[in-house]
Amino acid sequence: MQMSGAQMVCEAIIAEGVKTVFGYPGGAIMHVYDEVYKQEGFEHILNRHEQASVHAADGYARATGEVGVAMVTSGPGFTNAVTGLATAYMDSIPLVVISGQVPSHLIGTDGFQEIDAVGISRPCTKHNFLVRSLEELPRVLKEAFYIARSGRAGPVLVDIPKDITVEIGDYVYPDEVDLPSYKPTYKGNTRQIEKAVEAIKASKKPLLYLGGGVVLSNAYELVRTLAKKTQIPVVETLMARGVMGDKNPLLLGMLGMHGNYSSNMAMSETDLVISFGARFDDRVTGKLSEFAKYAKIIHVDIDAANIGKIVAVDYPIVGDITKVIEVMLPLLDGIDTDRFEAWRSILARYEALHPLSYVDSDEVIKPQWAIERIGELVGVDAIITSDVGQHQMWAAQHYPFDRPRQWINSGGLGTMGFGFPAALGAKKAFPDKIVINVTGDGSILMNMQELVTAAEYKIPVINLILNNHFLGMVRQWQTFFYEKRYSETDLSFQPNWKALAEACGGIGYDVKTKAEFDFAIKDAIAQDKVCFMNVIVNRFEDVLPMVPSGGALFNMMLPQTTKDEEA
Amino acid sequence: MAQVIDERRVISVIVLNESSVLARITSLFAGRGYNIESLTVAPIPNTQMSHITIATNSSARTMEQISKQLHKLIPVYKVIEHEEMIEKEMVLAKFPIQENLADISVLASAYNGGVVNVGKEMIIVMVADEPKRIKHFIEASERYNPCEIVRGGVVAIER
Numbered sequence: 001m002q003m004s005g006a007q008m009v010c011e012a013i014i015a016e017g018v019k020t021v022f023g024y025p026g027g028a029i030m031h032v033y034d035e036v037y038k039q040e041g042f043e044h045i046l047n048r049h050e051q052a053s054v055h056a057a058d059g060y061a062r063a064t065g066e067v068g069v070a071m072v073t074s075g076p077g078f079t080n081a082v083t084g085l086a087t088a089y090m091d092s093i094p095l096v097v098i099s100g101q102v103p104s105h106l107i108g109t110d111g112f113q114e115i116d117a118v119g120i121s122r123p124c125t126k127h128n129f130l131v132r133s134l135e136e137l138p139r140v141l142k143e144a145f146y147i148a149r150s151g152r153a154g155p156v157l158v159d160i161p162k163d164i165t166v167e168i169g170d171y172v173y174p175d176e177v178d179l180p181s182y183k184p185t186y187k188g189n190t191r192q193i194e195k196a197v198e199a200i201k202a203s204k205k206p207l208l209y210l211g212g213g214v215v216l217s218n219a220y221e222l223v224r225t226l227a228k229k230t231q232i233p234v235v236e237t238l239m240a241r242g243v244m245g246d247k248n249p250l251l252l253g254m255l256g257m258h259g260n261y262s263s264n265m266a267m268s269e270t271d272l273v274i275s276f277g278a279r280f281d282d283r284v285t286g287k288l289s290e291f292a293k294y295a296k297i298i299h300v301d302i303d304a305a306n307i308g309k310i311v312a313v314d315y316p317i318v319g320d321i322t323k324v325i326e327v328m329l330p331l332l333d334g335i336d337t338d339r340f341e342a343w344r345s346i347l348a349r350y351e352a353l354h355p356l357s358y359v360d361s362d363e364v365i366k367p368q369w370a371i372e373r374i375g376e377l378v379g380v381d382a383i384i385t386s387d388v389g390q391h392q393m394w395a396a397q398h399y400p401f402d403r404p405r406q407w408i409n410s411g412g413l414g415t416m417g418f419g420f421p422a423a424l425g426a427k428k429a430f431p432d433k434i435v436i437n438v439t440g441d442g443s444i445l446m447n448m449q450e451l452v453t454a455a456e457y458k459i460p461v462i463n464l465i466l467n468n469h470f471l472g473m474v475r476q477w478q479t480f481f482y483e484k485r486y487s488e489t490d491l492s493f494q495p496n497w498k499a500l501a502e503a504c505g506g507i508g509y510d511v512k513t514k515a516e517f518d519f520a521i522k523d524a525i526a527q528d529k530v531c532f533m534n535v536i537v538n539r540f541e542d543v544l545p546m547v548p549s550g551g552a553l554f555n556m557m558l559p560q561t562t563k564d565e566e567a
Numbered sequence: 568m569a570q571v572i573d574e575r576r577v578i579s580v581i582v583l584n585e586s587s588v589l590a591r592i593t594s595l596f597a598g599r600g601y602n603i604e605s606l607t608v609a610p611i612p613n614t615q616m617s618h619i620t621i622a623t624n625s626s627a628r629t630m631e632q633i634s635k636q637l638h639k640l641i642p643v644y645k646v647i648e649h650e651e652m653i654e655k656e657m658v659l660a661k662f663p664i665q666e667n668l669a670d671i672s673v674l675a676s677a678y679n680g681g682v683v684n685v686g687k688e689m690i691i692v693m694v695a696d697e698p699k700r701i702k703h704f705i706e707a708s709e710r711y712n713p714c715e716i717v718r719g720g721v722v723a724i725e726r
């Protein structure tokens with residue numbers, strides 16, 4: 001069929017089954033937007049900032065497991081999108097971002113709104129393309145979607161010069177890709193898997209260490225089956241919260257800098273780490289020389305480069321977690337689960353000794369209470385997104401997660417401003433779910449313009465602002481490590497949150513008491529409108545436990561004396 | 568601790584010959600803080616591929632990461648870490664005509680080369696040899712006051 005490059009872009013998006021596209025127009029991508037106007041295959045959401053468009057596509061991808069799509073113009077449109085690309089890249093989220101570029105003949109001339117998009121995005125995309133001719137456009141689009149979702153997923157940028165989008169040519173969307181230099185490994189080496197299983201059977205204190213890869217591989221049921229069959233205790237990273245479901249008795253909880261005491265102790269004392277799709281991030285390992293010091297390590301990952309990058313691995317297995325566990329399970333038939341009984345009871349003792357805890361108050365809302373309370377009120381019905389800071393850690397620690405993809409946050413890059421637009425993406429994907437962005441009074445302002453987007457398109461997400469009048473996480477470090485010099489973290493000057501939300505077409509709640517909190521949550525759900533819920537919480541609350549940066553995992557600051565007020 | 572000792576290593580990277588592939592490779596080295604001692608690139612005859620030879624000073628552990636990270640780049644077809652290889656480097660050197668030309672010519676032939684150009688004021692020699700011997704050649708040539716020396720970078724092939 002004959003059509004323009006712009007039309008090919010829309011046709012490819014439709015062919016890939018994408019239902020919602022997030023974006024923002026401008027000169028270099030206007031031909032594409034002209035076709036967006038004419039087509040009926042997908043809905044386009046106009047965010048109010050390109051960063052939000054990419055985060056929204058990212059939230060959509062994290063909630064569904066499908067490729068998210070965003071469109072931006074050249075120059076500043078693209079540079080605004082870079083944080084979104086980097087956020088998705090760090091967490092291996094499949095995205096295709098289409099950017100306009102100046103016409104081919106102007107490339108390299110410092111033309112109006114020209115910037116080297118492939119150059120800038122090279123280190124923060126899985127792959128990128130500068131389209132050179134109309135003939136290659138259908139193939140490039142096909143490859144972009146394929147590369148984004150296959151192997152270790154990630155964002156792909158397709159930068160299209162304006163002249164190519166207006167040119168007319170033959171369109172055949174390829175059925176298959178032909179990429180001889182790109183062949184992801186899915187099937188794990190059988191011999192290695194057998195050896196790993198022998199190691200599991202020979203171990204006394206094994207520990208399942210689950211990362212975001214389990215979510216990406218959609219392997220949670222298999223992982224739960226594996227844990228149940230072997231009765232091996234489990235720890236989850238920040239990115240894996242929800243994989244086991246918090247009711248699962250084998251789950252110790254999150255590990256790492258703000259992990260549970262029992263999880264961190266388990267990692268410190270285990271004799272066999274069985275890692276699925278985790279990458280030994282420094283926020284998880286703490287001091288490397290003390291990390292899992294007594295353990296042999298099995299590392300299953302689809303990305304060979306993750307294996308052996310941080311710690312030496314005894315049983316490397318490159319492959320898709322789903323495929324690897326399918327091979328493992330029958331080999332584990334008849335495993336002696338009593339073998340690990342003593343180990344489980346040691347860990348149960350640790351759990352009883354220092355469970356996650358905080359001192360609640362009737363005077364002031366404790367942020368941990370707020371999280372637990374939404375867990376009680378909406379629980380399994382909600383999808384929780386978050387920004388970055390203390391509120392993120394409290395949400396990860398205290399929300400009763402039930403399944404993967406229920407928890408959406410920027411773990412790798414730690415991008416403040418991610419939560420609200422990501423919530424829009426998740427809500428577009430699951431309109432029947434309650435979507436709550438747990439955020440802080442710092443983070444929310446970084447993409448607050450999305451109030452307008454949410455109001456216009458009637459995307460009713462709840463922004464639960466745990467308002468401590470601080471850049472709380474930084475304040476916490478200043479308290480602990482900088483002798484309370486609160487350099488540029490005091491947010492005492494505040495907007496009128498309620499008025500702000502209302503000015504943009506949403507609703508606002510000012511919440512100071514538990515009763516107001518319950519009312520606001522219930523009312524917000526009933527009103528079905530985007531809202532800012534300004535919850536005043538205890539100002540100097542700290543996130544605990546805490547492993548000071550660079551310290552050994554077993555050296556935790558524990559929540560024995562949670563303070564109500566700074567002395 | 569052999570894992571962490573830096574050693575000179577040479578790898579060949581076979582890549583699809585598409586625009587910006589070299590930029591992908593060099594920015595990977597720059598971004599991840601890997602060392603490049605020399606880099607040469609040329610198309611492989613009768614294919615869509617190019618052969619890139621990279622010499623680097625790295626530990627075994629870093630080398631493993633370099634190799635894996637290179638593999639992840641979409642247009643990278645193959646990464647070969649050389650153990651049994653033939654390595655050669657070419658050098659062009661320019662000397663003033665007043666120097667002892669016979670000596671210079673003998674020196675060049677001792678390193679697999681010879682005189683390639685004689686002008687009014689300059690003589691140019693070319694040599695091609697193993698990188699270690701190239702170092703010797705450069706040291707030896709110093710006696711004849713070279714005006715300019717251009718090294719070509721290492722190329723390698725598995726034996």
Ligand SMILES: Cc1ncc(C[n+]2csc(CCOP(=O)(O)OP(=O)(O)O)c2C)c(N)n1
Pocket residue numbers: 387388389390391392414415416417439440441442443444466468470471472473474
């Ligand atoms: C874009 C960006 N800038 C800076 C930071 C550094 N940072 C991490 S947490 C934090 C404070 C966040 O404050 P707030 O959103 O109010 O959350 P709280 O910690 O108070 O819950 C900052 C500034 C970041 N993660 N992202």
